[in-house]
Amino acid sequence: MYFSKSFIPILKNNPTEAKIKSHQLMLRTGMIKQSSTGIYSWLPLGFKVMKKIEQIVREEQNRVGVQEILMPTIQSSEIWKESGRYDDYGEEMLRIKDRQNREMLYGPTNEELVTEIFRSSVKSYKSLPQLLYHIQWKFRDELRPRFGIMRCREFYMKDAYSFDISDEEALYSYNKFFLSYLNTFKRMDLSAIPMAADTGPIGGNLSHEFIILADTGESKIFTDKRIFEVDSSKTTIDKNSLTKLRENFENYYSVTDEKFNKNEFERNVPEEYRLKTKGIEVGHIFYFGDKYSKPMNASVDYNGKKEFVKMGSYGVGVSRLVGAIIEAKYDDKNEIMKWPMSVSPYDCCIIPIINKNDNSNLEKATNILNILKKHNLDVLIDDTDENISSKIKKFNLLGIPFQIIIGKNFNEQKIEFKEVFKDTLFISLDEIIKTIKNKKSN
């Protein structure tokens, strides 16, 4: 892709309305554009990142055997009256009257709707467990939307739901999601810590938040540093292995300020391992038994007896992760961003120095572009006639992890090549391709 043909409207300066660095960077690099309060359009650069995140989330759901469906954005109020949440939900729920004056709403979450789908489709315990997820837009009419897409009104989320015959089986499902979330965030190069959490309006008595460390995070966290060493790579999808994984994490004290207890923290965590910092919630899982299945009469036949199914729900903020990754990875002092390779909008950029009336560097750049394309690498090439220092400044903000710079003393065997935050190398194109591909396959 040529920069001059792309739709990446860069701003010269940080927009004053943006208070946190992800919001600043996303506006500045034209990833998003606000369309109304707390509602954003995703422009090509932001869209590409979000789609890559979505695909990782999807693959990791599929890997633990969750089936994808898609529920609509607009729901009827009836099922919410059945569960008892229609009145509870308050003004954050966007309530709508259609032309027939029926009470509708824009789904803020989907426990009710998925329970309705389940109860009308599944009759026997033999069809259990059922694990279903969808990735869909949601709406919460926040009183004060802020921080760009981190606390907006229309947002993109994966939510999953599990249906089981017993508490024991339901915990097995819960633990599958626990592992799946660890793997999901790891693929985005994020260290997400699972923390025991309150259940809030979803309800239930077992819940974990997955939190990534970021100075600008909205949650205070208190944790034992050793939790970062817990290894989930050998965990397999069976009850024992998953239970063990949960135990390994729960060995270490790790809570948000809601659950913080100073005495407990100091009693359980040796001073050298204590970490007090801030974090951002990127996932949240809940087990709530028959909280919805009972009022909504979602039961199965279990050897002639009617059993209410045991349910859990499991959310990942897909659009929110775009911002969370920036909060974790963007060095805003030096204005340098580096996307994790797995979600980067492009694999590599090519930055030629272009002087007026001299296209030779652009030609060299185009030749390299064509070779990289043949290796299935997605490349952005800067064909504008800006000077090199503003080009570098711009690409440092764009955060593409690899830069090829084509200047005066171009030498095919010693091409100027830089991985962001690392030293410049002078290597051949073959070595460049090897380096990028190696990073991609990690």
Place this chain on the structure above:
Amino acid sequence: MYFSKSFIPILKNNPTEAKIKSHQLMLRTGMIKQSSTGIYSWLPLGFKVMKKIEQIVREEQNRVGVQEILMPTIQSSEIWKESGRYDDYGEEMLRIKDRQNREMLYGPTNEELVTEIFRSSVKSYKSLPQLLYHIQWKFRDELRPRFGIMRCREFYMKDAYSFDISDEEALYSYNKFFLSYLNTFKRMDLSAIPMAADTGPIGGNLSHEFIILADTGESKIFTDKRIFEVDSSKTTIDKNSLTKLRENFENYYSVTDEKFNKNEFERNVPEEYRLKTKGIEVGHIFYFGDKYSKPMNASVDYNGKKEFVKMGSYGVGVSRLVGAIIEAKYDDKNEIMKWPMSVSPYDCCIIPIINKNDNSNLEKATNILNILKKHNLDVLIDDTDENISSKIKKFNLLGIPFQIIIGKNFNEQKIEFKEVFKDTLFISLDEIIKTIKNKKSN
């Protein structure tokens, strides 16, 4: 995937509320489930088909150089007041008041929003053309939603918008979409005819509908049969080649009843080539110049002069195509469906005869499943203990194009293998794999 673990809630009979065959089949095979009037959830089988359609649409947009963005579902009324359509649109527009009492709406289309994005981002004619598309949920509050997802309220659409400096350049953009749509529908094994069309509420003076033939279609069409022979396979993305393609189609009379003129039809089409039938609209493209750019002041600097950009818009009904394909491909008399390979929910199914207390056929089936998986084929295996005739009946409805049947006289070299609507073969697994892969790569 094992049928017993899948979430495919099959109905025994056609639901009485469904009046057309796509609606019947989609409910019957558990592809969708109505959640409220004119609003549906997509269950795994339907979801898989829709996603494959979406991906084909996406690839063909990318191929002609359109960039993907994503606009939100909820819009502010302000931009609709600027364009003058807020009052015109009537009750089909779902109007919403948020908690601050601001007038919002669920986007029925996006000319206004994309114009707003364009005008705030692009300043110079040098950045033109800009071709942008998105694939998003839309809402039209139909007075009488019916025919399942064919005429529903919440639906999934690709819409694209072009921005050019002149009429001539804008026609070039228009023609790119013209070609792209032909290729899109061809990949779904649909013969879509482009027909000169009225522009309706979108406005403008040039428009084509893409219509596929189906007895149950809502549009009457009058066409010259020779239009099916027009070859677009050699058309390239340049002005001359695309203009020639348009001309080749426009040589033949082809209109819907809105534009039908009996005398013209009989004068232009020799009797042997006249075709009067019904069709379903699956795509619609419009050129409308400065209809939106002028009132919304979307202009670029053109050598010191302010020029309003010339715009077009281009829609494909992604969710609607699921139904349209069924209307075109489902033999409802014999209750046999066959999905085009490119959008089929599975590549192949395995149907073992399973007798009580005898799992040997299921084991054989599982062995074959594992081999097919290694060849990246997506397979549904019927592990239920239904009798073989109800299994076959069920799979004829599911419409997976290839069936492997494992019965009493299983012979590894002569496996019972059937492509739907064709004769049963007895061939080796290697030959089966070759046949399926061959069909997939077409």
